Amino acid sequence: MKRKREGFEKKGSEIRSVIEELSSVVRVKPGVHQETALIPSRPFLSICNLFLQVLDKIGPTMAVLRQDVHQNIQRLEKLYESDPSIYSNLVEVLKKEDSEGTARKPTSSARALVWLTRSMDFAVALLDKLVKEPDQTIEQAVESSYDIALKPWHGWISSAAYRVALKLIPDRKTFICLLMAGDEDYDKLKEDLQSLVSLLLPLLDDIHSILRSFRLDKLKSS
Template structure:
């Protein structure tokens, strides 16, 4: 049964799958009560896996970022497998590690959550640029998205690796064509990108509210 589900997911475009995930995802901001914060685990990680598939379409430029995302997903999955009580709410990890003083230490799950969120920020910034027809080529769009979202938090090694690989990105039309579903038109695909952006932007705003509540918003690479 699981194999059939995976086959169905792969038969749809990454954008369609991401829109579906976000359409049914329910997220609760902390507000004045941190205990009420909720980020459903499985939908969040599914969304991150979809970002990995999108990055594959961009090519070798995203190899370092892709590896980081994959490692952070696996780190969270390992914890969730060993502690079933955390399976329904990622914020419980932040809460537990903050209480124990481990959220900002070593390879914590809180750090993994922060960096996965930032990877989604990058994907959002890139898709926003592509959806508005800004006239930027793909290289410019990728670089701008990186500079806004990830570069301020990256160390010089990661930034240098990204800069070296930037010349390898495909052109914008080729990238969007790679994301298209079957015989979908270019205009229909662009409209789908806009729908995804409209869903992803408020979702990430809520996530950042939660990160601020746990003093993790400004965490940087070691």
């Protein structure tokens, strides 16, 4: 399940690879029926790994968030690899831990899924702002995305650490250049980001609905 970490010149193709993977997902609307709900493990963990690469491009300023995302990915990847036939659908993880009464524990896979979903909310908000609000600085885009997706669930220590990190983020032009592959221009990157966001939004909406059905949507950092 672990994806090979590719170099800078492979970035654009990596984004398009994830777009192709997400495009092939057959969505099952969660509704109120947990038995038919679907969170596809491979595409979801692929986009999480791509987000890690984005954080690497931002630099050490995002080290705390990167470590959190990386640990949560590892937790779910390990479970997936233990039995891909069962855990190809991450809803099975939620069912298992819900029945065991362990879903809310700090080291649970369910909690890892909650925080990865919120991290993806942050990523989608940031990428959307990069495309639709070109006049914003990267600092403004990151801050507003953080306020929407992560701040409501962070304690004051996490929020304070983020505020310090925000001051070290590269400028918008540098960040955009870091996201582009060697063989693409800004228009192509913009097109890829728009496609990625349009595919991710409905998937994340589904995941949030499923988390609410397991009463996991209000968990805060411990």
